[in-house]
Amino acid sequence: MRTPAGKECHFYYENFHRGRSTQECRLIQRNPNSPSWQPNDCSKCPVPEILLANSSPDLVLQATVRKGFLGFNRRVEVDASCSRHLIAVKNPQVGCPKCAQERPGLKALFDDD
Numbered sequence: 127m128r129t130p131a132g133k134e135c136h137f138y139y140e141n142f143h144r145g146r147s148t149q150e151c152r153l154i155q156r157n158p159n160s161p162s163w164q165p166n167d168c169s170k171c172p173v174p175e176i177l178l179a180n181s182s183p184d185l186v187l188q189a190t191v192r193k194g195f196l197g198f199n200r201r202v203e204v205d206a207s208c209s210r211h212l213i214a215v216k217n218p219q220v221g222c223p224k225c226a227q228e229r230p231g232l233k234a235l236f237d238d239d
Contacts, residue, residue: 130165133174153189154202160190164200167191171202172216179219184210187218 130149137153144151151163153173157165188205206218208225215222 129168129171129174131171133168133171135146135168135174135177136172138168151189152185154191156205157188157190161193162189163191167200167202170200172203172204176204176206176218182208182221182225184208184225185215185218185221 127135127140129135135210137140137151139148139150139152140216141148149165151167152173154160154167155162157174171189173187176185176187178185186207186209190203192201194200204218206215207213208215208222211222212222213222213224
């Protein structure tokens with residue numbers, strides 16, 4: 127679904143049909159430690175770019191809204207992990223290094239680590 131920032135993200139949901147007014151980020155909603163989501167958070171959210179670059183079914187994302195100084199400069203921070211190898215993923219746009227080693231064409235992406 128298209129976010130308020132104009133990006134495609136399958137974690138974003140909205141419903142304005144027949145008088146309803148529902149907008150939510152289901153990824154941030156899953157995290158009980160995160161402040162509540164606001165539509166402006168989509169403008170600087172890295173999740174749509176991650177989903178566009180990496181379509182691995184084993185990539186697990188967790189997003190948290192971080193507030194800046196005096197409530198200004200809100201941003202969305204994303205932590206990624208691999209559900210197959212149970213490790214943290216440093217660069218979620220590239221993916222899990224162990225999954226890449228299992229696929230010969232992707233191994234070259236991680237040779238510099």
